[in-house]
Amino acid sequence: MTLDAGSAAIIQLAWARRLGLTDHAFSEALASGERIVRVDEAASTAEFVRLFGVSALVGPQWLVDAAADIPDAEMAQHVTLLTLTRSHGGHGLGAAALFFADDLPLKQPSEEMTVSHGNPEAIELEGQCPPDDVNEVGLSDLENRYTIVHEIEGRRVPLACGAFTEWEGLLAQLGVLVDPDWRRRGLGLLAASIAAHEALAAGLTLQWRTDVSNTGSLALARKLGFTAGGIQTSVLLGPS
Known part of the structure; x- marks a missing residue:
């Protein structure tokens, strides 16, 4: 199934708020082609999110600087983020695939449940x-x-x-x-x-x-x- 364009915008809005970004951060980055960055010196975790072709990085300034010249495709690999943060005590939390839907077929049980x-x-x-x-x-x-x-x-x-x-x-x-x-x-x-x-x-x-x-x-x-x-x-x- 495919997502409605409006649903993609809702997903990006939710993630923008989740990452502490402005509401229009993803749509603006899509237009500019640039990576979204938010410097958070007090961050306890570093986050890199790639969502519908737009990327966002949240973390301390030293991480944003270190990642500036690394392509998004490489940043999406967990080992890259782990390597960049190792000297600062980085501990891997893993990489998660993100899937979305705005409608799904209803599954019916074969017997009463x-x-x-x-x-x-x-x-x-x-x-x-x-x-x-x-x-x-x-x-x-x-x-x-x-x-x-x-x-x-x-x-x-x-x-x-x-x-x-x-x-x-x-x-x-x-x-x-x-x-x-x-x-x-x-x-x-x-x-x-x-x-x-x-x-x-x-x-x-x-x-x-x-x-x-x-x-x-x-x-x-x-x-x-x-x-x-x-x-x-x-x-x-x-x-x-």
Whole structure:
């Protein structure tokens, strides 16, 4: 599926506000062809974002100076940002692929499913999943949760959870977590679809953010119908 031009503008606005830029920073940079930079001497992280062909760098002046002559394509590689910040205690936070959607096909379950909006089921599901998966999805940071539960031996067992949180009142940052024993059965796709359509009904544009090495999450984003929109690389800075 393709994004409406208006949706791209909404996404850029949300990210501009997220990065502490002016509302029109991305559209102005698109016209000028220049990289957006914001100097923040108190920044605890350095951020490089490439969004619909426009790049932004936020960090201390020494980083902005060091990156001035490095092409955007090279800056988008996490190793570049890590190398530039290593002498200042830079610690890699990874690179994330960014996907977006303003409409998605509705996925219908093959059988009747029970969906819980409660927190206990989501917390229980996290306890059934590997820590790396739990940390990347971050259900605790996604306020709106939709957990698919199944009756097993008289007990409601959480199988998968799709969730989202609002970014700047414009974007819905989505995440999905599935019990390892119940993966490859379409539950992640279904849980994500439920959360996505709740977010769309609330008037939000959808965002899927995942580590560039997470092949399963990348495949799920594409299967859902998301459009690739950019990349974000981040580095935690040491004390100055």
